[in-house]
Amino acid sequence: MRLILLVLMTLVVSGCSYQKLAEQPPAVSIPINHQIFDTTEVSVTSEAELFYLTPSQQSNFFAYFNKEISKGKLKHEAISDYLLKHLTNFSYYGETLAASQALGQEKGNCMSLAILTTALAKLVGVEYGYREVITLPVYKKQNNLILSSIHLQTKLFNPEPSDIVLKSVAGRSGILIDYFPNASNIKSRYLRYPQFIAMYYKNIASDALVEDQLSVAYANAMRAYHFDGGNPEVLNLMAVIHRRAGDEQTAEQIYQTARAIDEDNLSLLSNHITLLNSQQRQEEVLALRKQIDKLDDRNPYSWLEQAYVAHNQGKMRDAERYYKKTLELAPYVNQAYFGLYQVYMSKDQEHRAKATLAQALEWTHDNRERKQLKYKLYGRNIMLKANE
Structure with missing residues (x-):
């Protein structure tokens, strides 16, 4: 699951409903200022x-695995059943562990x-793949960073006859390993193995960055770069680490290199804007903001992320625009309504805030959430009438 960084600022992830x-x-090649990071320890x-x-651990697994195989289960089914016995405490908010x-x-x-599933699959020769899933990201603000999570599933493939050669992993049958499957999740792309490994090191680097452990962040980001050195998100992370270490010149060079690969990457543009803002380069900031506004990113969560960044920076006009763009693409994303509600309340626009809650109510089906919304809505309504 995780981690994409936003550095009031942002390091992020993924796209559309395809499965390739x-x-x-x-x-x-990017400039890296190795000298400013001490990795000796x-x-x-x-x-x-x-x-x-x-x-x-291997012995316990094989005891269970061999028993299930003797009952007629296929290898990937036995792994799945074994994992089900150990999924209780896995969650979106968990740590990234070996x-x-x-x-x-x-x-x-x-x-x-996914790492644990892979380890078990490797032990018994089961093939596997990794799939990104677009779902509502989980955000956390800490140390002037916004952490944004994405979701990842592992697929254990059904054994195929040796004479069948499939061109796409997406076409293979198997079992998806996921502690929190959701029908509303949007299936995205399958990752290659090096991309998956790089994602692990990005997570660890991001965690270290939050703790201001720049040398640890750098060392793990370098491993991510080793496995996936053409990934704009890996380059984005490297740029953020350099900027936090005080080397803005190298950071900007890395941003420019990454944008040459993906000129429409929202998190890259957002982070580059943050750097330019710190240097009072307002004309360039305006140009990049215009570029962002022209983007046709169909992933609503990309815009929700930009709204969160703007909101946390106190840029309410931008936040309002991005919350609205989120809702244009996905009117069911209640977090965008809540964000708009807060924006309007900060502007003392209580009637607009109330209207936003009413819209959110139309798209809310969870009984608990509906009760909370009604309390805010009708409580606010009573207050407004009392003041009229």
Whole structure:
């Protein structure tokens, strides 16, 4: 699951309702100021350590696995059933853990679950794939950073006859491993293995960045760059780390390189704007804001993210515009209504705030949420009438 960064600012993720294997752009050369980061005491988890399970964990798994196979279950079914016994404490808010930690503690986020699933699949020779899922992101503001999460599923493939060769992983049958499946989730792209590994290191780097551990963030971002050096989001992360370390010149060069790969990347544009704002380069800021406004990004959550960034920066006009753009694409996203409500209240526009809550109510089906909305709406209505 996770992590895409927004640095009041932003490092983000994903797109549309297609299910194809993601393209992996070739690595690009970027300037990296190695000298400003001291990694002599930084320990970075290796790829092998990521999927390591202790002898005891392996023994327990094989005891269960062999018993289920003897009953006639297929390999991928046995893994799925085993994982179901350990999913209780996995959640959107969990940590990113290696396989042995995730299994030992029986907790973690969806990235942790994917790593654990991979470790088990590797033990018994089951093929697997990774799929990004577009769902409502989870946001958290900390240390002047906005963390935005995405969701990830692992698919354990059904064994195929040896004479069948499939061109697309999306066409293969199998079992999706997901602690929180939701019918409203939008299926996105399948990741290649190096992209998945890079995502792990991005998560760890982002966590370190929140704690202001810049050398740890840099070391893990370098590993992400090693595995997926043409990914604009990896480059975005590298730029953010350089900027936080005080090297704005290198940060801007990296932004420019990343934007040459993906000139319409919202998080790149947003983070570049943050840097330009800090340098009072307002003409360039205005040009990039105009570029953002012209983008035809059909993912409502991309605009919701921009709304959150603007809102946290106190840019209420921009926040209002992006909340509205979110609702144009997806009128069921209640978080955008709540954001608009807060914007209008900050402007003392109580009637507009009330109208926004009424709109949200039309798209809310959860009984608990409806009660909360009605309380705010009718409570606000009583207050307005008392003042009229």
